[in-house]
Amino acid sequence: MANKAAFNVxxxxxxxxxxxxxxxxxxxxxxxKDRFDEDELVCLAQVFTNVEFLGCRYPQxxxxxxxxxxxxxxxxxxxxxxxxxxxxxxAASDAAAARYAxxxxxIQQ
Numbered sequence: 546m547a548n549k550a551a552f553n554v555x556x557x558x559x560x561x562x563x564x565x566x567x568x569x570x571x572x573x574x575x576x577x578k579d580r581f582d583e584d585e586l587v588c589l590a591q592v593f594t595n596v597e598f599l600g601c602r603y604p605q606x607x608x609x610x611x612x613x614x615x616x617x618x619x620x621x622x623x624x625x626x627x628x629x630x631x632x633x634x635x636a637a638s639d640a641a642a643a644r645y646a647x648x649x650x651x652i653q654q
Contacts, residue, residue, distance in 0.1 A: 552583045570594045573618050
């Protein structure tokens with residue numbers, strides 16, 4: 546194997562990736578680039594961000610590996626997000642009911 550640490554992590558930033566997501570993925574790759582081949586690390590980093598940002602789930606073996614590898618990176622990220630605005634998801638049925646109630650109130654006035 547060639548020198549694992551020789552590749553440039555920066556080349557993997559995509560034009561559509563927001564800075565926050567890229568920074569976390571970049572930190573993950575920088576932290577582990579001496580332990581994995583380039584292709585494998587890029588895939589693991591994408592899996593990590595998919596789990597962290599999208600809530601994706603993978604086979605248990607993969608989830609265990611990602612949890613182990615991301616322990617410090619994820620902890621730093623989560624700590625930095627503690628005082629920031631959090632997204633709240635609403636069920637579609639609740640949103641529809643709220644919209645219906647709003648329209649009904651407007652009609653009654």
